[in-house]
Amino acid sequence: MNDQPNPDQAIAFQGEPGAYSHLACRNAYPGMQPLPCATFEDTFAAVREGRARYAMIPIDNSVAGRVADVHHLMPYAGLHIIAEHFERISHHLLVVPGATLDTIKTVKSHVHALGQCRNLIRELGLKVIVGTDTAGAAAELAERQDPTMAAIASELAAEAYGLVSLKAGIEDAEHNTTRFVVLAREALEPNPNQPCVTTFVFRVRNVAAALYKALGGFATNGINMTRLESYMVGGEFAATQFYADVEGHPTQRNLRLALEELDFFSHEVRILGVYPRHPFRMKQQSGAE
16 A cells, blocks of 8 residues: 555545455545544544545444444544445454464454454354454454464455455344445535435533424424434533434425524534435335345
8 A cells, every 4th residue: 555645546544454444445435545544533634634635434333333432523623524435344254374263262353343243253262352443453463473363354454464364254243334424625515406414413401302392393394314323522411412414405495494493492503514325325214135
């Protein structure tokens, strides 16, 4: 991988080469150059400072739930969501060349990946070691060349570090999918007539019925809210911030009215992005395979 890619063709992600975010970059933007970053803050900064055109950020996983820290950081990153991407997660049991199911005694990976592969880990009787990320565990395994150790990571990680996949698709749940959002310095202006998603954050005071009143306009205007996450602000219990996804474009009358009502009953309403709805989302809603 080029250590200093062309900024106009670079897409930043958090993690080591071979991480699932790296895989999402390659699948969603095959013509761009992935730029690994140590932290989410570094990933946002790479785009904000012009070292990358986009950032690929995981939001939540269908098995593990939301990705920690992202909801706190993204509203203050100074960037805009311009797209979403859904990546099917297929975990591999990786080893060094020559190792077998009989030689491995321990397995290392990110805590979520380990939790998603409990059945196989139990079946093989492996001792679990929690690592910071999947690709990092693969990189460490490649460096140590330990035939008693395995890593759970992507097929891309095996390719990046010269490892062998003993088993593919070892996750317990077949629906294991991570949703990513793509961020850029400039907001996207999608066609209001195409299916869109609007993502925003807002705050309400911790008083009776505050959230009920704030969200009433979405119900009365027929707006489908597909996601609503809450978290405390600044470590205090006096106010709660919410992160929400709704279907529609803010210029459409029903969503415009719902947002106006939200603004009346809450405060600090901030739109993070308006972007096309991904085909995966529409296929899920239709019940198609």
